[in-house]
Every structure is written in C-alpha cells, then in structure tokens.
Amino acid sequence: MLENQHLKTRVYSPGGTGDNFFAIWRSIIREFWLSHGLGFRLASRNISARYRRSLLGFLWAFLPPIVTSIVWIVLNDQKIVQFGKTDIPYPLFVVCGTTLWQMFTSAVVIPIQTVNASKSILSKINFPREAILINAFYEILFNVVIGMIIIGAMLIYSGINPGFSALLYLPLILQLILIGFTVSLFLLPLSLLYSDVQYLLPTALQFVMYLTPVIYPKPVLTSFEWLFKYNPVGLTLQYIRGGITNSVVDVTTLDFVTVGLATLGLFVVGVVLFRITMEVLIERMGS
Amino acid sequence: MIQNRDILVKVQGVGKKFSKDLKKSLRYGLFDVCKSVVGLGSRERSVLRKDEFWAVRDVSFELRRGEVLGLIGHNGAGKSTLLKMLNGLIRPDEGSITMHGRVGALIELGTGFNPVLTGRENIYVNGQILGFSKKEIDGKLESIIDFSEIREFIDSPVQSYSSGMKVRLGFAVASQMEPDVLILDEVLAVGDIGFRGKCMKVVHEMMNRAAVIFVSHSMPVVNRYCNRAMMLAKGAMMMDTYEVQLAIDKYLSSFEGNNSNIFSSGQVELQKFGFNGIELQTGKGEVPVFDHAEIRINLKSLDERLSKVRIRLNFINKDLLIVASVISEEIAVEQGLINYYFKAGPFNAQPGMYKVSLVVFGESFRDALLIHDSVYNIQVTGEKDYGGHVIILKTEPIS
Numbered sequence: 001m002l003e004n005q006h007l008k009t010r011v012y013s014p015g016g017t018g019d020n021f022f023a024i025w026r027s028i029i030r031e032f033w034l035s036h037g038l039g040f041r042l043a044s045r046n047i048s049a050r051y052r053r054s055l056l057g058f059l060w061a062f063l064p065p066i067v068t069s070i071v072w073i074v075l076n077d078q079k080i081v082q083f084g085k086t087d088i089p090y091p092l093f094v095v096c097g098t099t100l101w102q103m104f105t106s107a108v109v110i111p112i113q114t115v116n117a118s119k120s121i122l123s124k125i126n127f128p129r130e131a132i133l134i135n136a137f138y139e140i141l142f143n144v145v146i147g148m149i150i151i152g153a154m155l156i157y158s159g160i161n162p163g164f165s166a167l168l169y170l171p172l173i174l175q176l177i178l179i180g181f182t183v184s185l186f187l188l189p190l191s192l193l194y195s196d197v198q199y200l201l202p203t204a205l206q207f208v209m210y211l212t213p214v215i216y217p218k219p220v221l222t223s224f225e226w227l228f229k230y231n232p233v234g235l236t237l238q239y240i241r242g243g244i245t246n247s248v249v250d251v252t253t254l255d256f257v258t259v260g261l262a263t264l265g266l267f268v269v270g271v272v273l274f275r276i277t278m279e280v281l282i283e284r285m286g287s
Numbered sequence: 288m289i290q291n292r293d294i295l296v297k298v299q300g301v302g303k304k305f306s307k308d309l310k311k312s313l314r315y316g317l318f319d320v321c322k323s324v325v326g327l328g329s330r331e332r333s334v335l336r337k338d339e340f341w342a343v344r345d346v347s348f349e350l351r352r353g354e355v356l357g358l359i360g361h362n363g364a365g366k367s368t369l370l371k372m373l374n375g376l377i378r379p380d381e382g383s384i385t386m387h388g389r390v391g392a393l394i395e396l397g398t399g400f401n402p403v404l405t406g407r408e409n410i411y412v413n414g415q416i417l418g419f420s421k422k423e424i425d426g427k428l429e430s431i432i433d434f435s436e437i438r439e440f441i442d443s444p445v446q447s448y449s450s451g452m453k454v455r456l457g458f459a460v461a462s463q464m465e466p467d468v469l470i471l472d473e474v475l476a477v478g479d480i481g482f483r484g485k486c487m488k489v490v491h492e493m494m495n496r497a498a499v500i501f502v503s504h505s506m507p508v509v510n511r512y513c514n515r516a517m518m519l520a521k522g523a524m525m526m527d528t529y530e531v532q533l534a535i536d537k538y539l540s541s542f543e544g545n546n547s548n549i550f551s552s553g554q555v556e557l558q559k560f561g562f563n564g565i566e567l568q569t570g571k572g573e574v575p576v577f578d579h580a581e582i583r584i585n586l587k588s589l590d591e592r593l594s595k596v597r598i599r600l601n602f603i604n605k606d607l608l609i610v611a612s613v614i615s616e617e618i619a620v621e622q623g624l625i626n627y628y629f630k631a632g633p634f635n636a637q638p639g640m641y642k643v644s645l646v647v648f649g650e651s652f653r654d655a656l657l658i659h660d661s662v663y664n665i666q667v668t669g670e671k672d673y674g675g676h677v678i679i680l681k682t683e684p685i686s
Contacts, residue, residue: 013383049403121399283377284316
C-alpha cells in the first residue's frame with residue numbers, strides 16, 4: 001500500500017487556491033487533457049440520445065437550417081421582401097448565411113444548455129468541470145459538420161465550383177464557434193443563477209440576426225453602417241461565406257484576424273471565469 | 288488487512304452557510320461570483336448576511352485509514368452538507384479540509400444515467416464520470432454486468448429498468464472504485480435483500496482499505512459497520528466518539544418527548560410508573576445488564592363499571608422491535624385503583640436504550656383502554672455486545 005506522501009492531496013478552504021492567472025490556465029489545460037475522453041463520451045451520449053426516440057433520426061439535424069433558408073428564398077423569390085443584389089445566387093447566399101449563423105447560435109446556446117442540463121451530476125459528483133465544456137464543444141462540432149454538409153450540397157446544387165481555396169476557409173468556421181462560445185462563457189454564470197438568460201436568449205439571438213448580414217447582403221450607405229462595420233459575428237460570417245463560395249466581400253483579412261485575436265483573448269478570460277465561478281454556482285444549483 | 292493508519296482526512300473548524308431565501312441566495316451567489324472574480328473571496332466569509340444560517344459550523348476531526356465514521360443526526364443536521372464539502376463539491380466558508388488519496392463517493396447511484404441509452408452505454412458514461420478511462424471500463428465491463436445481474440437487459444434502454452435495476456447497475460459501476468477515502472450516503476438501503484448483502488460485502492472490502500465516512504439513519508447498520516460515530520445537530524458537532532453505542536443512544540434520546548403518543552378511551556388513567564423505586568410518571572431509569580428491576584404501576588379507574596383489567600408492557604429496542612413483553616393476569620379494580628407490582632428480569636439484553644410501552648386491556652384483548660407509546664425509557668448498562676436481541680423476562684409479583 002502506498003505511503004501517505006505518495007497520495008494526491010487536496011485542500012478545500014475558503015480562500016481558493018490563490019493561484020495566479022497563468023497557474024490557473026496551466027491547470028485548466030491539464031484538466032482539459034484529462035477530461036477530454038469524458039467530454040467526448042458525454043457529447044456522444046447526448047447526440048445519440050437526442051435522435052434515438054425519433055423516426056427521422058439524424059434528419060432532424062439538417063431540417064432547421066434548410067427550412068429557415070427556404071422561407072427566405074421563397075420570400076425573396078416572390079418579391080415579398082427585397083434584398084440588395086448578391087454576388088452569388090440568392091439561394092446559395094441565404095443557405096450559407098443561415099447555416100453559418102446557426103453554427104454561431106449553437107455555439108452560444110449549447111454550452112449554456114449543457115451546463116444547465118448537467119446540474120444534477122455537477123452537484124453530486126466531483127469530476128473535472130471542464131469536461132462539460134468539452135462536451136459542449138463536440139456537440140457544436142457536430143452541428144458544424146451537419147452545416148458543412150448542407151453548404152456542400154448547396155454548392156453542388158447551384159453548380160458553383162468555388163475551387164480548392166474554399167477548403168482552406170473551412171477551418172475558419174472555428175472562429176465563428178469561438179465567438180459564440182466566448183459569449184456563452186460570459187453568460188454562463190448568470191444563466192445558472194437566473195433563468196432569465198435562457199428565456200431571453202432565443203429572442204436576443206433573433207434580434208442580433210437581423211442586425212447581421214445573414215439573409216441579406218451588407219447594406220451600402222445607411223445610417224446604421226457602423227453597426228455592420230463593428231459587428232464581429234457579421235464580419236466573420238461574411239468573410240467565411242465569401243471564402244467558401246469564392247465571392248467578393250468587403251471584409252479584409254485584417255478585420256477577420258483582428259476579430260479572431262480579440263475573441264481569443266476574451267475566450268481565455270472566459271474559461272478562467274468558468275473555472276472560478278463554477279464552484280460558487282454549484283452550491284446554488286440545488287440538486 | 289490494514290497496513291498503515293495514516294490520517295487521510297483532516298477537517299479543521301469547517302463551516303458552511305446557506306441562505307433560507309431563494310432570491311437572496313441567488314443575489315448572494317452573484318455577489319460571491321463577482322467577488323471571487325476580483326479575488327476578494329476570502330474576506331467577510333464568517334459573517335452571516337441577512338437570512339443566512341450556518342448549515343455546518345466548527346466541525347473538526349481527523350480520520351485514519353481503517354476508521355469507519357458513522358455520521359448521524361436528524362434531517363437537516365448538516366450531514367449532507369458536510370459530505371458535499373468533503374467530496375469537494377462545495378467549498379467551506381470557514382476552516383479547511385485536507386483529503387489525501389483518491390476519494391470515492393457513493394452518494395446517489397446512477398446519477399447521469401440517460402434513460403434513452405442502453406444499460407451498456409450508460410456503464411461507459413457513468414464509469415467515465417466516476418473517473419475511469421474507456422480502456423479501464425472495457426476491461427471491467429464483464430464483471431460490472433455480472434455484478435449487476437441484469438445481463439439479459441443490458442442492451443435495453445435504462446428507462447425500461449425498474450428503480451432497483453438502475454440502482455444495481457449504478458452500484459455495479461461504482462463498486463469498481465478503489466478509493467482511499469470512501470463517502471457513503473444512505474446508498475445501502477436500496478435493492479432487494481440479496482443484492483444488499485452483496486453491496487455490503489463490497490463496501491466492507493472497500494472499508495478495510497479506506498477511511499470511510501458513512502451517513503445513515505439506520506442505527507443497526509451504523510452500530511454494525513462503524514468503529515467511530517459523530518452526531519451532528521443543527522450543524523454543530525454534538526459528539527465524536529469511538530463508543531458508537533454512546534452516540535447512537537444520544538441520537539435516539541434526542542427524539543424523546545416528541546413521539547409519546549397516548550390513546551385513551553377515557554376509562555383508565557396512568558397515575559404512577561415506578562422503576563426500581565424511582566417513581567416518575569414518565570422518565571428514564573437504568574438497570575445493569577443481567578439484573579432485575581422492580582416495576583410498580585398505579586392506574587386509576589374513571590369508569591365504575593370497570594371491574595378487571597389486564598396490563599401489557601412492551602420493551603422496544605432502538606430499531607423499534609419489541610424484544611420482550613410482559614402480560615399480567617387479570618387485575619381486579621379496588622376502590623377505583625389498579626395496582627400492578629412485579630419484579631422483572633434478567634435484562635440479558637444488548638446494552639442500550641429501551642422504550643417501554645404500556646397497554647391496558649379491559650374484558651378482552653380486543654378493547655384497549657389505554658395505550659402509552661412510550662411510558663418509560665430503560666437504559667441497560669454494561670459492556671458492549673451480549674449477543675442476542677431477544678430478552679426472556681421472568682416476572683414475579685411483589686407487594
């Protein structure tokens with residue numbers, strides 16, 4: 001049997017660990033590494049359980065973005081709503097837009113949902129809390145893959161060959177996810193205390209969608225131009241859409257990279273926030 | 288079996304406060320979150336804010352490998368809060384807890400089971416939550432399924448399982464843990480008798496290698512498995528002792544006074560109950576193990592038509608089982624008074640607290656005129672453990 005000295009020792013006291021930012025990050029990275037398998041397992045559990053009770057199964061993953069797109073395609077086609085001229089056929093434009101947008105919203109919603117759904121295990125079992133974030137990440141990734149399939153199918157259907165350069169843009173979708181995830185991380189502590197966040201979120205996201213060039217091209221010369229100029233989601237979404245459909249957008253690579261770096265910085269802070277606040281929140285969760 | 292007796296758990300002056308009001312609790316939570324982000328977490332933690340109370344306070348103890356600590360106390364005494372702190376789920380507001388080695392908690396079995404997934408899939412999920420890797424579970428899968436005894440249904444969704452089957456599966460996974468510190472919360476009172484025995488065997492094996500903290504409301508179980516007991520009341524430590532029986536008695540006697548139910552038809556009234564010369568209407572007396580006691584009961588008849596009664600005394604142990612019973616001959620009512628004096632013994636019982644209940648019958652055993660649920664408490668004193676639970680009391684009348 002092991003001697004006491006060889007055993008892992010943990011101390012729980014009011015003061016917290018007293019670690020600085022970098023020490024916390026070092027331990028977060030370690031936890032991420034250790035709990036990766038668990039996070040993946042939880043995600044595959046959630047995904048397979050979600051569709052197991054349905055007849056159409058995984059088809060449900062494809063339907064929402066397709067239906068939303070069809071609505072806008074019909075509205076635009078029947079001239080009920082009139083958007084500006086797009087560089088690519090409108091159906092392709094709107095399918096790419098809504099699909100990318102839904103990747104973003106899932107990155108905002110899924111972490112909050114997952115943590116809230118995991119309240120019971122969080123308050124009963126001591127396991128690395130980071131596993132829940134990994135769980136959320138894989139579920140988002142699942143949505144991203146579904147979205148890519150839809151976009152790919154739409155490109156083929158539209159008869160547009162964007163060339164190999166388009167493939168290089170696919171990894172950039174991660175930046176869209178990163179923005180959503182970061183927003184989610186900052187909303188998480190509040191969402192665990194007050195259910196207002198979860199009530200408000202769908203409406204708020206819808207509102208932001210209309211302020212983002214998702215279903216319409218970026219308007220030229222309106223009094224709201226500044227809104228489009230500084231909307232990080234809009235900039236990222238347009239840049240990626242332009243890239244994978246090989247069309248022209250007036251978002252520069254510099255804009256894109258700036259948004260990316262700023263988000264990365266906030267994400268790093270957000271993960272630490274998650275680590276610090278989680279233990280205060282768990283005791284308020286009840287069980 | 289026990290090769291070293293290191294201190295594995297060290298709890299020093301631990302306290303935890305909660306808020307009674309939900310809205311305030313959430314607001315305080317928000318403050319706490321903000322404070323911990325800015326790094327002011329530790330200040331003013333020992334001060335109660337409005338509507339807060341201490342769920343646990345000033346609890347200190349050390350636990351060594353091989354010790355099995357029974358944690359007892361009323362509902363809401365702070366047992367579960369203490370367990371949650373030991374398990375690292377919530378952080379104490381005061382004091383500190385040091386845990387050495389792997390901590391295993393059997394708290395709610397099958398937490399995290401997804402109803403739609405099959406038993407087999409849930410074994411993997413549950414196992415990984417408990418800290419096993421996928422590879423480890425691959426290796427243990429067969430023994431887990433064997434242990435759970437539900438191989439036939441292992442590929443059915445868990446929602447079709449009975450609650451007993453879910454618990455079996457949960458325990459089967461948890462039984463694979465090899466903790467240095469084991470935390471048990473009322474988990475053993477589940478499943479059918481065969482499975483419970485199996486669980487106890489596994490837990491017993493874990494107990495030999497670990498320091499155990501064990502919460503239970505079942506005193507026989509505490510008595511049987513624990514070699515140390517701690518009683519909590521309103522968050523405070525009332526008793527911490529290696530004499531498990533002492534803590535159990537204290538716990539049981541804390542219920543006195545609030546469970547003495549009296550049923551009366553209005554025909555008879557209890558006047559005095561004397562035990563070894565101490566005449567108290569209700570009270571507590573002591574008798575050394577193997578000794579005899581003199582019991583004197585005085586009743587008053589309130590009904591002139593009543594001519595004779597029979598009296599029955601039941602001796603009830605801490606598990607609410609009747610361990611001995613005394614039934615009188617017919618006793619005549621003389622001038623409205625009924626006296627029943629006798630000597631009973633020997634009290635060759637397990638030392639501990641026994642409750643005496645009194646029943647007065649009229650003409651037949653069907654009509655009880657008076658029932659006193661708990662008329663007296665007898666403390667049988669002596670060294671621990673004299674074997675059986677049943678006492679055969681002999682009685683002889685005295686004047």
